Amino acid sequence: MARSTALLACVLQRCRPAVFLLLGMLMPGPASHAQQTQSPPADDAEGNSQLADLAPAARERHEYMGRTIAPTMHFSGAGWLTRPTRDEEEEPLKLLNALPIKPGQTVCDFGCGNGFHSLQLAKRVGPSGLVYAIDIQPEMLELLRERTGPRGLENIKPVLATEQESGLPPATFDLVLMVDVYHELSSPAEVLAAVRKSLKPDGRLVLVEFREEDEEVPILPLHKMSQPQVVKELEANEFKLVAQFDRLPWQHVLQFTRSDSSQPAISLRPWRP
Known part of the structure; x- marks a missing residue:
């Protein structure tokens, strides 16, 4: 209990936008684009009703391989994804530089939100490449379109996924990227x-x-994952670890291929502070 209290205090002191993100996930409800900054959506009757409607499904699929599945971030918290401090806090360009992305490739930003990484991926694959930007919330994809239009990026393909359809075409991608997304998947x-x-x-x-x-x-803690847990879940689903990157300020970066790929597997290198 003391550890949880201390961690919450750390969140309040050092990452106030994270609090707004979590409130946005816990209190889904309508919000205009103007409200999607760092403020949580309104705690209104409609929002509470939506949360109540989702509760039975959440109870049915709340755990996977000993891990509690986190709720999906609501689009009303999208401003947190493009917060001014994100570059310093997460160093996203360092992440992309560590990945095998080349011009002409077809890549996927799965759980793209408002396109924070999609825009950079589009620049890296170039006009001859293609980025599938997949999300389950149409509002997120609309925010993505609002950002891509003025930039003239025509190689981003927004795709709306559903509980029944992932939006992933077969045998298509050189790389599928999930940034702070996997732990929220209701059906991993x-x-x-x-x-x-x-x-x-x-x-x-x-x-x-x-x-x-x-x-x-x-x-x-609900929105964090350990390296061993990630590897355990991926290996159980016919993937193998082929690379890892440990130089981001806050995040693990673990790269997998299909278990039948030609690339050699590597042993997990435990994270050390």
Whole structure:
């Protein structure tokens, strides 16, 4: 209890936008684009009704392989994804520089939100490449379109996924990127099966998750994952670890291929502070 209290205090002091994000996930409700900054959505009757409607489904699928599944971030918290401090806090360009992204590739930003990473991916694959930007909330995709239009990026394809359809075409991707997304998937095994089918023979799935092992990361425990837990879940779904990157301030970066790919597996290198 003391540890949880201390961690919450850390969040309040060092990462106030994270609090707003979590409130946005816990209190879904309508919000205009003007409200999608760092403020939580209104706690109104309609929002509470929506939360009550979702509760039975959440209870049915609340755990996977001993891990509690976190709620999906609501679009009303999208401003947190483009907060001014994100570059300093997460160093996203360092992440992208560590990935095998080349011009002409077809890549996927799965759980793209308002397109924070989609825009950079589009620049890296270039006009001859393509970025599938997939999300389950149409409002997020609309925010993405509002950002891509003025930039003239025509190689981003927004795709609306559903509980029944992942939006991932088979044998298509050189790379599928999930940034702080995997821990929120309500059906991890089903999504991983779809991802596996969508990869080219040596295509990679890259999971980026806040470090559970690091108490200094100002994110609540429900929204963190440990390296061993990630690897356990991915290996159980016919993936193998082929690379890892440990130089981001807050996040693990673990790269996987299908278990039948030609790339050699590596042993997990435990994170050390």
